[in-house]
Amino acid sequence: MLYDCYMIVGEQFKNILKDGKVIGYQFGLRIPYFSSVVLSLISPMELKVDGEIIPEEQMTLTLDGKTYPKNQLRDDPITRWEFGRIGIISVLKPGGLTPGEHNIDVRQGVMIGFQSGGMYGHDIKTLTVK
């Protein structure tokens, strides 16, 4: 339950435009832990948008200007997600989200061994696409 309430960063929530087309949507994410962690310690994310489960294969993480497939972070024991740093989670979805309110539900953990099964945070926010 540490830093849960700060995980989803609403200011970064919007549809993603590329070549004049909306190809998906994005939101900001902070890691719910008290120090930096290498990417390999970031667990799979459980994301629900308006109640629909979003497969991790459809997500990327952009951190410090570099983009990683979200489901391949386990392979990177070097790159660090700095403490408090905001990463951008982008979800591929042609057409994006409709204008108006959306319910974003994120469960994201770190594989840190103080507790068996690691530690995780859970944040739910209602955000608006303009």
Place this chain on the structure above:
Amino acid sequence: MAIHTIKRCVSLYSFQEEYFLGKMTLEDILAICQQLDIPAVEILGEQMIPGYPAISDSFFEQWHGWLDRYELTPVCMDQFLYPQIYKGRLMTENEMVASVLEDIRVAKRLGTKMIRIQHSITSRILERAVSTAEKAEISLEVEIHAPSTLESPFEQQLVRTFERVGSPYLGFVLDLGIFTSRLGKIMEERWRRMGMNPTIAAFIAACYNNSEMDKLDEGIRALGGTQDDLDAAVLAKYLVNSNPRHILPYMKYIHHVHAKFSDMTDEGCDYSIPYDKIIPVLIEGGFSGYLSSEYEGGWYIQDAFVVDGVEQVRRHQLMLKSLLGES
């Protein structure tokens, strides 16, 4: 008051919320330490040093510039060891030793005299790292942290290792959280905000405060508690209320103290940890190191309140000054 040479310090961990949210930079925090009349600091490498352990030369230059400007002594660097960083296997012992040697190199450049070593270490790794530690004059101090105490099996094994190796560069950081005599009111309030029935929240606190934790799970169920309530109550099982006098046989090995606290009240005491009963024992035992203020209450209130680590540390340092007999 008996004569002593105990000194005050603060762990920058105390200001983690301000740093996390970008409200304060590392330099802002160091400047505040000086304003609060704190002479020494402790830092978590992986919390506030970008790129750890591959730290740029320019960071070290800045760091020493700041320490000079704000008249601060660097006392301790806290390390972590995460054996799970590789896919499909745990770190080998050689890799863990290499990681500790890297921490020693960084601590030396930061100018600290010691490293806080986490519980995930083994005696063998310490023994393999100690000659490098001695050459670097950086001591390796394993943290005694709840739910373990000095009397726990692993800590007793470490005591035997320290006795056998006989190096002054091996010892303990004592976290005062092992003397939690009362469950935090902020913890109980957080459970209620999470939707726990107030009767159950009060029952968990009563079980802890009356040392009746054996009745906990059954009692929560009897009150109609859910699995979520049982999961939340695990937090109380991680706390211990050890007798401060039990540290006296081990004073030779206690080289640093994490003066943990979570809720400095308007009366100037921590709600959960009885400092007035602990500090006299440290003085009696001849402790001569630093008491490092370590605020950890933010996590319990951040969902509903603005966390103010600066004010919490200010109050805690005033309490330490008073208990240490500083005017």
